[in-house]
Amino acid sequence: MAWVDLCLTVVNDLTIESRQGRPVADDAGLGEAFADLAANVLTRRFELSSAHVDDLASVARRLHLAVEACIAGDLLTAAFALNTVLAEFGAVPNLHAAPGQAPHLAFHAADAPIVDAWAAESATALAFLVGTRQTHRLGQCSADACDAFYLDSTKNASRRFCSLACQNRAKSSAYRQKRRDQPR
Numbered sequence: 001m002a003w004v005d006l007c008l009t010v011v012n013d014l015t016i017e018s019r020q021g022r023p024v025a026d027d028a029g030l031g032e033a034f035a036d037l038a039a040n041v042l043t044r045r046f047e048l049s050s051a052h053v054d055d056l057a058s059v060a061r062r063l064h065l066a067v068e069a070c071i072a073g074d075l076l077t078a079a080f081a082l083n084t085v086l087a088e089f090g091a092v093p094n095l096h097a098a099p100g101q102a103p104h105l106a107f108h109a110a111d112a113p114i115v116d117a118w119a120a121e122s123a124t125a126l127a128f129l130v131g132t133r134q135t136h137r138l139g140q141c142s143a144d145a146c147d148a149f150y151l152d153s154t155k156n157a158s159r160r161f162c163s164l165a166c167q168n169r170a171k172s173s174a175y176r177q178k179r180r181d182q183p184r
């Protein structure tokens with residue numbers, strides 16, 4: 001599920017309006033997306049350039065729509081959005097093999113550029129959730145002023161917040177609300 005996490009990380013960096021109580025600025029989001037891709041073990045061997053910027057943001061918006069459709073239970077829309085991304089970015093099962101290393105199953109060509117690799121792997125990972133009836137594990141943060149998506153890996157699918165920070169914010173705002181409602 002590492003690719004679902006990386007997909008949601010970049011979608012959150014680039015396509016949502018507020019995160020953890022703060023508005024997300026476009027430029028800052030792009031910087032974060034590149035930092036996240038550069039730091040991730042799945043993608044850090046790729047060269048990142050500013051030429052990829054627009055492509056990355058436009059794929060992220062399409063994957064955002066697919067994630068939203070999954071959460072809304074509209075799997076037909078999700079399937080259509082994912083199929084077009086899979087086809088357009090050349091998603092293909094491929095054994096990345098090198099001498100002295102165990103071959104590794106990927107869903108992008110070994111020489112794919114970073115945006116294509118991220119798009120193909122992200123769409124494949126989401127398609128896997130759709131095809132194996134696991135889309136209930138995708139969620140969107142319930143805290144105020146946060147639109148972040150997350151993958152719920154708890155056993156009973158009980159997660160409601162993107163992060164501990166949002167969970168704590170929601171808890172203290174519920175507490176303040178309770179104090180306000182109490183008669184003095």
Ligand SMILES: [Zn+2]
Binds near residue numbers: 141147
């Ligand atoms: Zn949140």
